[in-house]
Amino acid sequence: EADIYQTPRYLVIGTGKKITLECSQTMGHDKMYWYQQDPGMELHLIHYSYGVNSTEKGDLSSESTVSRIRTEHFPLTLESARPSHTSQYLCASSEPAAHEGAYNEQFFGPGTRLTVL
Amino acid sequence: KNQVEQSPQSLIILEGKNCTLQCNYTVSPFSNLRWYKQDTGRGPVSLTIMTFSENTKSNGRYTATLDADTKQSSLHITASQLSDSASYICVVSDRGSTLGRLYFGRGTQLTVWP
Numbered sequence: 001e002a003d004i005y006q007t008p009r010y011l012v013i014g015t016g017k018k019i020t021l022e023c024s025q026t027m028g029h030d031k032m033y034w035y036q037q038d039p040g041m042e043l044h045l046i047h048y049s050y051g052v053n054s055t056e057k058g059d060l061s062s063e064s065t066v067s068r069i070r071t072e073h074f075p076l077t078l079e080s081a082r083p084s085h086t087s088q089y090l091c092a093s094s095e096p097a098a099h100e101g102a103y104n105e106q107f108f109g110p111g112t113r114l115t116v117l
Numbered sequence: 118k119n120q121v122e123q124s125p126q127s128l129i130i131l132e133g134k135n136c137t138l139q140c141n142y143t144v145s146p147f148s149n150l151r152w153y154k155q156d157t158g159r160g161p162v163s164l165t166i167m168t169f170s171e172n173t174k175s176n177g178r179y180t181a182t183l184d185a186d187t188k189q190s191s192l193h194i195t196a197s198q199l200s201d202s203a204s205y206i207c208v209v210s211d212r213g214s215t216l217g218r219l220y221f222g223r224g225t226q227l228t229v230w231p
Contacts, residue, residue: 108160
């Protein structure tokens with residue numbers, strides 16, 4: 001099992017609260033990702049990072065923000081949570097592909113199940 | 118539009134039986150195709166990864182096939198066990214960016230009954 005961790009695993013909060021979902025990995029991977037997944041639906045990329053001080057928005061528009069101050073940590077923050085943010089949030093990390101045609105396997109954390117009331 | 122379609126959406130089989138899950142994709146240019154297993158409430162775990170030149174790869178009781186010409190893949194599970202109950206996700210990566218963008222299917226929810 002990969003060394004990538006997410007906390008909390010479950011979170012139930014009220015509307016308007018600020019929350020931070022933690023993600024950390026001990027593999028020294030440069031690339032990290034945040035995905036959002038609703039039940040029975042595909043994963044959607046919401047943020048990614050190539051390395052320290054690098055953050056980019058993904059395919060799915062999200063009101064969340066991320067930071068990458070250290071290689072190991074890639075926290076996701078919601079300034080004011082709303083019921084529409086209720087979902088599962090998955091963090092992943094990978095190494096760069098070694099060469100053209102190689103693949104960069106992504107390792108996923110266990111996820112955070114967020115419920116906003 | 119790059120897409121990954123999986124079938125069936127859900128499947129119930131008896132313990133010890135075999136099953137085959139299907140994946141069709143339109144992702145181009147193609148880099149590799151992965152099958153992940155996702156247990157309920159957990160993150161996906163990689164089962165197999167195949168590049169353009171590979172047409173079959175096994176991981177224990179899991180065997181994946183790839184036909185890059187027809188853009189189809191299958192995952193065959195042999196002698197199913199109760200622990201195989203999970204969602205199986207087909208994921209295709211493109212070569213169009215340094216990110217190696219991943220396109221996810223919605224998964225096939227497999228339930229194995231005793």
